[in-house]
Amino acid sequence: MSKYKIGLFGFGCVGQGLYKTLAENSLDAEIVKVCVKNKNKQRSIDNDRITYNPSDILNDDQINIVVELIDDPQAALDIVRKALKSRKAVVTANKKMVAENLDELIALQKEYETPLLYEGAVCGSIPIIRNLEDYYASEHISEIKGIFNGSSNYILTKLFQEGKSYEEALGEAQANGFAESDPTLDVGGFDPKFKLSIILQHAFGLRLHPDNIFNWGIQNITDSDIAFARERNLKIKLLAKAYYNGDSLSAVVAPHFIDSQNPLYHVENEFNCVLINGKFASNQTLIGKGAGSLPTGLAVLSDVVALTQGYAYRYRSSDHKVDTSELVEVYLSAKDIDAINWTAFDTISEKYVGNDYGYVIGKVALSELSSLLSNGSPDTNLVFTSGSQKEVEIPSLTYSYAS
Amino acid sequence: MSKYKIGLFGFGCVGQGLYKTLAENSLDAEIVKVCVKNKNKQRSIDNDRITYNPSDILNDDQINIVVELIDDPQAALDIVRKALKSRKAVVTANKKMVAENLDELIALQKEYETPLLYEGAVCGSIPIIRNLEDYYASEHISEIKGIFNGSSNYILTKLFQEGKSYEEALGEAQANGFAESDPTLDVGGFDPKFKLSIILQHAFGLRLHPDNIFNWGIQNITDSDIAFARERNLKIKLLAKAYYNGDSLSAVVAPHFIDSQNPLYHVENEFNCVLINGKFASNQTLIGKGAGSLPTGLAVLSDVVALTQGYAYRYRSSDHKVDTSELVEVYLSAKDIDAINWTAFDTISEKYVGNDYGYVIGKVALSELSSLLSNGSPDTNLVFTSGSQKEVEIPSLTYSYAS
Structure with a gap:
């Protein structure tokens, strides 16, 4: 009998890959229950391991690791909350759920002394x-x-x-x-x-x-x-x-x-x-590879292995401030470039107006960009030419004119 | 008082960087003794932390981590052996020493249940x-x-x-x-x-x-x-x-x-x-960056942190076999290309002979390469064009002729 009993939510590409890999592997972990939504789908696992009721995993005392691989961020959050509160370690790949609720998820990990890992949520196979x-x-x-x-x-x-x-x-x-x-x-x-x-x-x-x-x-x-x-x-x-x-x-x-x-x-x-x-x-x-079932599967599997070794994130804290007043240089294009709110710009270095396409290159505060874009014409496109961290110097254009 | 007391061998670029970093850091580790060779060099550390006798570190019971950063592989091996036998965890960056003695070093780690880490020995800052x-x-x-x-x-x-x-x-x-x-x-x-x-x-x-x-x-x-x-x-x-x-x-x-x-x-x-x-x-x-004091220093520091967290390599074993009979395709050049031992080649696809430079491209068993090169003229150069793992297809040359 394996020491680590896994309850799996979701049986899509990544979930199926994980199931297969764990079955073939010499790891001290096995998937004992899989919770799915759709009762009419054929599954490649024994019927007695399938459940449609999340509580069958969340209330099962023998399960000590929950792997959450469903699409719905709200349902995923609900599962992760309940699992951590039952002191079941959790692996998830749901970036939206983690990013939007990280404060709560860090607090829950601390309160219940139970780890949550999510390598699969960020850039697929890149560790x-x-x-x-x-x-x-x-x-x-x-x-x-x-x-x-x-x-x-x-x-x-x-x-x-x-x-x-x-x-x-x-x-x-x-x-x-x-x-x-x-x-x-x-x-x-x-x-x-x-x-x-x-x-x-x-x-x-x-x-x-x-x-x-x-x-x-x-x-x-x-x-x-x-x-x-x-x-x-x-x-x-x-x-x-x-x-x-x-x-x-x-x-x-x-x-x-x-x-x-x-x-x-x-x-x-x-x-x-x-x-x-x-x-x-x-x-x-x-x-x-940033996505796909196998690259994400590797990240999830790696998290499961880490949990069996008692691994947890440490969450160093800092008192960093965020600055949105920084001036960034952008290229803004639209069919009707003159509909742009010029006053948002700190400086404009280039402007081109054609029949069906125009652009400006100029400096604007990061904090001004949202309103600039929402008030522009709906076809406005934005590309950064440089920020404080310069990526590229746009060569000056012979056909530009001073604004 | 720190929980982890480090004895450091060698005080070159990496050693000095590590000393400085640990002094500034909030890690629960400090360098309490530094063993150096040259008595006449000025050092940027307190005199009472310096020693010229390795035993002052190896026999000091309060020291639980040894960091070995000296040049001499034989002296390094001696230090690592003694440290592991005294159940002091060890960090080293000496690739030659590790590569040539890994069997013994794995056995020592197992016997004395004491870890040895060497991230700094392989590709500098790449983890x-x-x-x-x-x-x-x-x-x-x-x-x-x-x-x-x-x-x-x-x-x-x-x-x-x-x-x-x-x-x-x-x-x-x-x-x-x-x-x-x-x-x-x-x-x-x-x-x-x-x-x-x-x-x-x-x-x-x-x-x-x-x-x-x-x-x-x-x-x-x-x-x-x-x-x-x-x-x-x-x-x-x-x-x-x-x-x-x-x-x-x-x-x-x-x-x-x-x-x-x-x-x-x-x-x-x-x-x-x-x-x-x-x-x-x-x-x-x-x-x-593959070398240099700071990139290597990061790897060494990271190993020290890992030791304070109880980390050790697992050394999975396998029964893999190594094959040297594989045919690889090589380009071999020399001033006098006809001095080459042709019989070592399985096939030759191209040959060029000039006044002062000539080359052949052909397939040869990996196991034959050493004798082929040692018996060739002393200016012989070798470049792989492809092996089983093809890197590049050499375009056929208009001035080549059948061998």
Whole structure:
């Protein structure tokens, strides 16, 4: 008999992979019950291990590890709460649930002295949380950034490498299982924002609710934006960034122009990349598949193994402040560029007005971006050209004129 | 008073960095004694913490962690042996000592139930051993390869990017502190072989003494070899590789031709890169500084922190076999190419003879390479074009002729 009895919620790709792997493995852990929703689906497990009632797992005293792999963040939170209160260790891969409720989840872990692990929630197969907790525990990290969303990166790769339209590329990503049928979380920059919020806690000891992080996605990208980048030998990549700006921390999710000298330029398709800049290590780059059943499955399995070894996150705390007054340089494009609220800009360095496309490049406070975009025309697109952390210098344009 | 009392051997760059960091840190560990060799050097620590007698640390019952950072592998082994036998946990960064004595070091750890950690011995700031032990513990790894030596990579970068001669580039690497005054360990491929030997244990559970791994370095590289690569848009990188060849494992250190599609192509200067290929994670890439006081210091510090948390390597074992009969495809160049022992080759696909430079490309068994090279002319250079694990396809040459 195994020492570790696992109750599993959800039996999708990742859940099935975990079940199979644990059955074949020599680990001292086995899945004894699986809670699913749909009674009419055929399952590849013995009927006596299946239940439709969460209490059959949550009230079962022999179960000491709960693995939560369902889609619904609210139901997931409910399960994780009850499991921790019953002192069952928990593994989850639900980034939205973790990011939005991390304060409560940390408090519950402390109160009930029961660990919650969620490596699978952040950048698939890249072991970022564990490394931040352990290996980089004594590092002075100055910046973490990267490509945290495989779906958007896949779409951007198709746009730039194969000249596909945004709709074509999105459809292809959906057909390949890299994007959900409602792609808003991915292409709108919400998914990488959840991940960034979790990373902020483990890298800097800073708790920042995702609602308080500015995010913009790739949903409004046009052929003109891509042409603008191509003419300058740039690509556009959706980046999540957290970095020191003086004594404060800045955090943002937005598309960025990237040149070929940047390691992120070469990260394509569904791959994710995390760049860490630290006092000792200098630049570190971690690249791996950011999503999918096997990469996420590896992260979940690794968390299960860690729980059997008594592992728990330490949650160092800090008194970091967040700064949103920082000026960032952005490229803003729209069909009718003159509809933009000019007063939001601190300075404008370039403006181009065409028949069906125009853009401005200028500096604006991070805190002004949300209202600037919500008051602009609905086709407005935004790409960062540089922040305090410069990614690329836009070469000045011969056809620009002073604003 | 700290719970963890550290005795430090060696007070070079890494040792001094560790001392400073621990003094500034909130860790429950402090360096109470430092053993050094040279009595005439000025030191930046209190005199009463300095000793010249190893026994002052090894026989001190209050010291529970020994950090060994001296150059001499034999003296280092002696210290580590005695420390483990006194049940003092040990951190070392000496790759040669660990690689050549791992069997004994594993046995000592088991017998005295005392851990030895050595993250700093393998690829500087890249947390490879810890990730293999923990995160990839449940992964089925099929291949690990990469650039494991910063000095050689720095030299190759100067050769390819700046057109410097080998002697110039080596001198520059030495001036920058990336290469020792005797550079044989680095440029001869011995240093990456020690690291590969250690990695084989943690990735595959395979103990393979470095003497049983074929290594060739970049010491004989000529302008003609570089021109050959340049004409084909290739670079040469010194790679360490371990991979499954059917049911057996292959392990080798040698220069390889690399094309621009390969992530290793873009890893330059003193950076190291580790590529991991696994069933779940697919391709993972880790890039970071491979040497230097701060990157190594981070790894050592991280090991110290791990020891204070009761961490130890698990040393999974396996019954893997090693295969040296595998045919690898190589490019062999020399002034007098006809002096080469042709009978060692299984097949030769290309041969070029010039006045002052010639080469052959052909297939040869891994086990034949050592004698082939030792019997060739002293200026013979070797570059892998592909093995079972193909790195690049050499385009056929218009001026080649059938052998």
